[in-house]
Amino acid sequence: MRRCAAVALVVAAMQCGAALANPFFIGRYQGLKGDPVDRSAFSIFWNPAGLADEGGKMHLHLMGVQRQATYDRVAEWNGETEDTAAANAGLNHTGAAGLAPALAGAWGTRLGDFTLGIAAAFYVARAGATNWRPAYDAPAEHPGAVEGPNRWATINTSMLIYSPSAAVALAHAPTGLSLGIAPVYNIATLDTVKARTPDGTTRLVDDRGQLAEGRILLEGGSGEQLTWVVGLRWDVSDDLAFGLAWHSEADLELAGDAYITFGTAEETVERSVFNLPVAQTVHGGARVALTDDLALRPSVIWHQWSVMDRQVATNVRNGEQLMDLARDFDDTWHVILRADWQVDPVVTLHGGLGYETAATPSHTFEPGLAESASYEFAAGLTLDLNESLSLSTSFFWQQFEDMTVRDSVQKPTTNGIYTDARQYLTLDVEVRL
Numbered sequence: 001m002r003r004c005a006a007v008a009l010v011v012a013a014m015q016c017g018a019a020l021a022n023p024f025f026i027g028r029y030q031g032l033k034g035d036p037v038d039r040s041a042f043s044i045f046w047n048p049a050g051l052a053d054e055g056g057k058m059h060l061h062l063m064g065v066q067r068q069a070t071y072d073r074v075a076e077w078n079g080e081t082e083d084t085a086a087a088n089a090g091l092n093h094t095g096a097a098g099l100a101p102a103l104a105g106a107w108g109t110r111l112g113d114f115t116l117g118i119a120a121a122f123y124v125a126r127a128g129a130t131n132w133r134p135a136y137d138a139p140a141e142h143p144g145a146v147e148g149p150n151r152w153a154t155i156n157t158s159m160l161i162y163s164p165s166a167a168v169a170l171a172h173a174p175t176g177l178s179l180g181i182a183p184v185y186n187i188a189t190l191d192t193v194k195a196r197t198p199d200g201t202t203r204l205v206d207d208r209g210q211l212a213e214g215r216i217l218l219e220g221g222s223g224e225q226l227t228w229v230v231g232l233r234w235d236v237s238d239d240l241a242f243g244l245a246w247h248s249e250a251d252l253e254l255a256g257d258a259y260i261t262f263g264t265a266e267e268t269v270e271r272s273v274f275n276l277p278v279a280q281t282v283h284g285g286a287r288v289a290l291t292d293d294l295a296l297r298p299s300v301i302w303h304q305w306s307v308m309d310r311q312v313a314t315n316v317r318n319g320e321q322l323m324d325l326a327r328d329f330d331d332t333w334h335v336i337l338r339a340d341w342q343v344d345p346v347v348t349l350h351g352g353l354g355y356e357t358a359a360t361p362s363h364t365f366e367p368g369l370a371e372s373a374s375y376e377f378a379a380g381l382t383l384d385l386n387e388s389l390s391l392s393t394s395f396f397w398q399q400f401e402d403m404t405v406r407d408s409v410q411k412p413t414t415n416g417i418y419t420d421a422r423q424y425l426t427l428d429v430e431v432r433l
Contacts (some may be wrong), residue, residue, distance in 0.1 A: 031394025
């Protein structure tokens with residue numbers, strides 16, 4: 001059976017492995033320092049209004065991510081019989097580790113009462129891969145069962161959206177107001193493979209007693225779309241600043257080849273299109289300096305994930321639906337509180353807490369693309385080595401709430417018990433020119 005090809009991205013001397021987390025947000029540029037009041041070159045993502053700052057700066061970001069997740073497909077909750085349970089039910093694990101680099105540069109100059117800033121960047125804000133462990137103890141008489149009970153939703157998935165961007169910003173010194181805008185050219189790639197039967201069930205053999213289980217692979221899916229980031233900033237004083245940024249929605253259409261096999265029939269290849277909606281978001285945040293050494297940075301993020309109502313893979317030749325995946329996602333709220341404590345002129349410590357509501361409702365939860373409510377705990381450190389060089393690192397632990405699903409509307413159903421946890425380690429190098 002075909003396996004998904006690895007997705008590789010090479011830009012200049014940078015490489016990005018696709019073995020990341022679920023295909024949701026992974027962008028953590030500046031680590032714990034990244035938010036709507038960020039002043040680094042990566043404010044091109046967080047809030048381009050922050051780019052209206054004098055001088056030049058270059059910023060290199062590297063993020064490592066680790067994921068651990070499980071899916072236990074409970075036989076009786078999915079209508080499996082005693083004969084099919086060994087092949088179609090049980091516990092499976094997935095884990096992934098990967099690296100994602102990003103690069104940004106910015107330059108600004110004073111023009112009377114105004115400051116003009118420009119910037120360019122390359123980053124990966126959304127990416128992911130799911131690779132479930134083989135079930136080596138599966139019944140040998142059912143060859144597809146070695147892919148595990150998760151295979152009816154996903155066997156392997158690799159998705160990557162990489163985003164070159166440019167930006168311009170303007171600040172008005174007397175009022176402390178800034179405006180920035182950044183066009184983003186999003187380029188998406190997708191490979192995914194799952195088990196499938198002609199009638200959408202999990203039956204292992206047909207009426208003649210022959211192998212019924214097959215595979216559908218969407219390979220080399222790709223698409224592009226231009227989106228925008230627009231930001232506002234208000235520096236009330238040296239001790240108080242507010243930021244607000246809007247990221248526009250994307251509705252990507254990924255065209256690729258579909259390889260389809262049922263049972264012992266010969267494989268067919270069809271050109272297909274698969275839709276991938278990405279939510280618009282609104283980020284709001286503030287920086288409040290309580291003392292010369294201690295500052296708090298609260299922020300709130302709204303994601304319009306209700307745009308992800310369903311995903312359909314369509315045969316270009318005849319309009320046939322090759323896959324129809326219910327999503328019914330909910331809009332989410334993400335509340336974050338971060339603190340900065342400057343221990344001395346060189347060392348600053350950072351801490352952070354966060355909570356995000358669930359995007360995926362119980363009835364459409366499945367092993368390939370789903371997220372429950374999550375908690376985030378983080379700590380970090382910045383070293384200002386001199387006037388030109390700053391190093392910072394942050395560690396995040398993201399813990400998702402365990403999910404028990406018994407009302408699945410997926411075909412086949414994906415009732416069961418889910419767990420998920422992810423860890424992120426960031427390293428940022430900033431050079432002020």
